[in-house]
Structure formats: C-alpha cells, structure tokens
Amino acid sequence: xxxxxxxxxxxxxxxxxxxxxxxxxxxxxxxxxxxxxxxxxxxxxxxxxxxxxxxxxxxxxxxxxxxxxxxxxxxxxxxxxxxxxxxxxxxxxxxxxxxxxxxxxxxxxxxxxxxxxxxxxxxxxxxxxxxxxxxxxxxxxxxxxxxxxxxxxxxxxxxxxxxxxxxxxxxxxxxxxxxxxxxxxxxxxxxxxxxxxxxxxxxxxxxxxxxxxxxxxxxxxxxxxxxxxxxxxxxxxxxxxxxxxxxxxxxxxxxxxxxxxxxxxxxxxxxxxxxxxxxxxxxxxxxxxxxxxxxxxxxxxxxxxxx
Amino acid sequence: xxxxxxxxxxxxxxxxxxxxxxxxxxxxxxxxxxxxxxxxxxxxxxxxxxxxxxxxxxxxxxxxxxxxxxxxxxxxxxxxxxxxxxxxxxxxxxxxxxxxxxxxxxxxxxxxxxxxxxxxxxxxxxxxxxxxxxxxxxxxxxxxxxxxxxxxxxxxxxxxxxxxxxxxxxxxxxxxxxxxxxxxxxxxxxxxxxxxxxxxxxxxxxxxxxxxxxxxxxxxxxxxxxxxxxxxxxxxxxxxxxxxxxxxxxxxxxxxxxxxxxxxxxxxxxxxxxxxxxxxxxxxxxxxxxxxxxxxxxxxxxxxxxx
Numbered sequence: 001x002x003x004x005x006x007x008x009x010x011x012x013x014x015x016x017x018x019x020x021x022x023x024x025x026x027x028x029x030x031x032x033x034x035x036x037x038x039x040x041x042x043x044x045x046x047x048x049x050x051x052x053x054x055x056x057x058x059x060x061x062x063x064x065x066x067x068x069x070x071x072x073x074x075x076x077x078x079x080x081x082x083x084x085x086x087x088x089x090x091x092x093x094x095x096x097x098x099x100x101x102x103x104x105x106x107x108x109x110x111x112x113x114x115x116x117x118x119x120x121x122x123x124x125x126x127x128x129x130x131x132x133x134x135x136x137x138x139x140x141x142x143x144x145x146x147x148x149x150x151x152x153x154x155x156x157x158x159x160x161x162x163x164x165x166x167x168x169x170x171x172x173x174x175x176x177x178x179x180x181x182x183x184x185x186x187x188x189x190x191x192x193x194x195x196x197x198x199x200x201x202x203x204x205x206x207x208x209x210x211x212x213x214x215x216x217x218x219x220x221x222x223x224x225x226x227x228x229x230x231x232x233x234x235x236x237x238x239x240x241x242x243x244x245x246x247x248x249x250x251x252x253x254x255x256x257x258x259x260x261x262x263x264x265x266x267x268x269x270x271x272x273x274x275x276x277x278x279x280x281x282x283x284x285x286x287x288x289x290x291x292x293x294x295x296x297x298x299x300x301x302x303x304x305x306x307x
Numbered sequence: 308x309x310x311x312x313x314x315x316x317x318x319x320x321x322x323x324x325x326x327x328x329x330x331x332x333x334x335x336x337x338x339x340x341x342x343x344x345x346x347x348x349x350x351x352x353x354x355x356x357x358x359x360x361x362x363x364x365x366x367x368x369x370x371x372x373x374x375x376x377x378x379x380x381x382x383x384x385x386x387x388x389x390x391x392x393x394x395x396x397x398x399x400x401x402x403x404x405x406x407x408x409x410x411x412x413x414x415x416x417x418x419x420x421x422x423x424x425x426x427x428x429x430x431x432x433x434x435x436x437x438x439x440x441x442x443x444x445x446x447x448x449x450x451x452x453x454x455x456x457x458x459x460x461x462x463x464x465x466x467x468x469x470x471x472x473x474x475x476x477x478x479x480x481x482x483x484x485x486x487x488x489x490x491x492x493x494x495x496x497x498x499x500x501x502x503x504x505x506x507x508x509x510x511x512x513x514x515x516x517x518x519x520x521x522x523x524x525x526x527x528x529x530x531x532x533x534x535x536x537x538x539x540x541x542x543x544x545x546x547x548x549x550x551x552x553x554x555x556x557x558x559x560x561x562x563x564x565x566x567x568x569x570x571x572x573x574x575x576x577x578x579x580x581x582x583x584x585x586x587x588x589x590x591x592x593x594x595x596x597x598x599x600x601x602x603x604x605x606x607x608x609x610x611x612x613x614x
Contacts, residue, residue, distance in 0.1 A: 039614070181324075184529045205512040206512075208529065215529055217513075219513065219524035222491045222515065222522055243614075259606075283614060286614065290614070291608075294606070296522060299564050301598075307553070307590060
C-alpha cells in the first residue's frame, strides 16, 4: 500500500480568538501527510524555498514519510496569512504569497509514480492533471479544489473530474461548481461531471459522503476547545485516504469508515495551532476517538411493534 | 401515555425561493401536534381569533388530537410573516402580529393537567411557568425559547430552567443564553443553569443531544428539495416528545431515538409549504425514513488488527 500527496508545504501566520502564530508550519501536503502517516506510508511531492526550516519536518521523517519529492529551490516558501472570528467555520485570508509555488512543476520520482492512492491537494487543476499523467496505476484518486480554480480554471477542472474517484470539497465549493444551492443536488451534479464519489466537508458540521447513490453523514466530533481550524480539511483528507490505503479498499463500508477517520483526525488538528496536535498524536488516541464517534452517532433500531 | 403542547396556533405568510403562501396554517402548537399525533395522544392548549378557519384543524381531530384547550376568542389570530433566502437555514421575520395571543392565559383542562409529558412552545417564560404550575405530575418537561425571551425575560427563564428536563433551542439561542460561542460549552452552561438535558437544533446540519455528560449527534436527513423550513423545529419537537411518550421512557437510548425521530419528521415538514406534508404523512413513511437514517449514519467498527 502506498499513498502520494501533491500540495503545498507552507509557512502560515494565523490569528484566532484564542491566540496567534507567525510563520508556523502549514500547507495542504504537510497537514495531509501528518494525518495519513499515522496510518500508512506517504510520499510528498511539493516545493519549499531556501528559507524553509526543514528540521520542522523531522517528525514526519520519523513517521516514515518519504520527502524525496519535496524540492528545495532558491526563493521564499509559500506563505498564507489568515484570521478567524468567533465563527471558526471560515477563515478570512489576509495575504497569500505563492513565492516558489508560483513556478511549481510537480515531478514524481520512482516511488511516487507507483503510488496506489493519490491526493491532489488544492492546486491548479492543470498541475493536478500533470500529476496524474505521471502516475502509473493509481487505484484511487482524490482531489481537492477551491473557488479560485472553479471559476478561473473551470475547463481544466472539468477535464480532470472524470479521472477523480473522490472529489473532496467544502459546501460553498460544491455549490459553486454545480451552480446549485442544495448540497445534495450539487454533489449529484458533480458526479454527473465525472467525479465518482463526492465528500462535502462542512467544517464544524461534519462531512457528507455521496458514494454512487448512497449517502453517509459523519458529524464533526464535538470539541469544546477549538483553537485553530487551519488544516482541518487537509488532515481530514489525510485520515480518509490513510485509512483507505491501510484497508487497501474503497468499498462502501471502507469509504464510510474513512470518512469517520477523516473527521476523527481533523478533530485533533483543531485543538491546537499549526501541526502542534498532530505532531505528537498517537494511533491509540486516534483509535479511541474513532470508537467514541460510534457512540456519538449510534442509536438503537425501533422494535417493529413500536412504530 | 399523554402529551400536552402549549404554544401558538397561527396564520403564516411565507416566502421562499420556491414560492409563497399567504395566511396559511402555522404556529408552534400546530406543527408540534401534527408531528406528535402520528405517535401518541396529544392535547393542545392555545388561542385563536374569530377569523381562524377551524376546519383547517380537522386533520388533527381525525388523528385524535384533543383541541378542547384551544380557545376561540374575539379578535384576530396570531400572524407571522417571514421570508427565506437561498440559505434556507434562517428566516427573516417581516411582521409579527400577536393579536389574541397578546392576552393569552393558558388554562389547562382536566385532561391536560394530567399530561405525562409537556412541550412548552416558544412563549413568554412566565406563561410557560404558569402552565407547569397547573400540571399535576409531568414526568418530562421540554421547553423551547428564543432570543427575545433570553434577553427580555432572562430572570423568568432562569427560574424555569430547573424545572425543564429538555431545553430545546437552536445554535444561536443556546449561545446567547450561555454567552459562549462554542456550542458544547454553551449546552453545558445551560445544564448548569438547571436544564437536565439540552437539544441544540442546527437546521440543515442536524441536532445535538447533550444528555448528562453524554452527547449524541443526529444529522438532518438530506433533502434535495427543501421548499419551506417553517415549522421544522416544532415538528422536530413533536417527533421527539411523541416518540418518548409512545415509548413511555426517557432513558438514554430513548432520548437518542427521539432525537432521530424529531429529525425524521422535520425532514418531511420542509418538503412542502405550511403543514401540507404533515397533513397526509403516514406512520409507515415515518418508519421507513427513520430506518433510512440508520443507513445514513451507520459505519462498521474497525477490526482491532487494523488500527
């Protein structure tokens, strides 16, 4: 089993009602691989500048993450600056500096090309396509995207979708992609555009999996102290694909468990700033919250004589 | 088993992106009893004016709803006018005319006084208290409230809460009551104020039950064609208390099933305007969607060797 993620490795500056951090570790590939590496072997393809503190990724190396595909080039690392209000569900972006990411051209090495499962982080759909063109025989492709590409690179995105097994986006993205306000209808429309399955991430409200004609809803695990929601979506994706790779399956039951695993790991991510909580997270912690998830949503059948 | 609801019986004018209706049947007691009467015997205490088309309630009478406590007095019926945008999650109130409701003084008859379970619809907490003062031996009291009373009649509400087994409010109400933005913490604070259990209704995102220290989350049943969200909360309450009364229980398992039953019946309510969908709803329809709910949220345990 093997998993590849292509995405950003970034330095984030974040302000929430509970504090702020400057130039801390961030990026979609970083959150993804921190989550997924708890469950399986992950290769990262991305780029950082010569200002990037590579030592900050040691905890990933110790978990066996293959960072061969993380290029270091001259220039500054991708930086994102954002702010959350008391409604922690959406960030206000204050600044985005693409820097070395602007001329990023993903190159898959020998190991990465053979990855069985691929996560295409939120980058230009043309780059996402070029990743797939280099992959040899992926059994499952999962892609994120965002409003910027949905409007600005729509044609490329529509070419990509038929090659995507799981489109993983948030409410507003699937609505915008489909031009449809109802999330169920919007997800169905995305399926008609070619995405085999759709996972709609709904922040503190959980995630909806639309798998063929079936639907599955996982709530977010209720967290009393959400400190920083940054990276929740990418660590959700890491938990999701990490479990599918570990199970070596994408049957309907595995997709449901993967959705819960995504929500489980994301619920840890938001408990601290940056990757602080993921850094020391153990598989045992994850397992026990996964099991608590069952208790959170479980209810007994009604006996036939009752209703 | 017997259930009492005290609340409004109203004429609503509603506009949604999918159409509009003028002076149609509405009100908390109406939605509640339409839902609950599918499951148990319900008595209604409320008031209407001499302009109210009592024939519109025949479908409730046919379901055995006891309308003895619905006074008809000189004057105009309570009227509400509201509008929903494409975000169907919250209404904009355009007009509220209390009319005969302004001098409403709930009087419980012989049957109503003996009710084992009581739903206090969203009315002045002083009136809610006077209902409880007339009740003989309720086994379970469930109360709704709203921002207007939370700020305007806070002292009365705080006196009421220790007599409430289930406080049933929406996100913003529990946040406002507790002065706390995190919903989990806000629900805990409401428990400290005296409410034994708290159900937080989250519209299209489902409902959270906080039962002692336990938490249970039921998503909203995904509906592709939401036409009019009016009454979803009160029919949720009707399904919730209707099932508890039918089961004659409020143990943790019954509270979970009741939460799902509330979400189930509410999901029918929003499919049509006013009480149009509830009017012809059968218990068989309800049962089959309740069972579909299990499928929506069910996932298999992870085998021990996997994680």
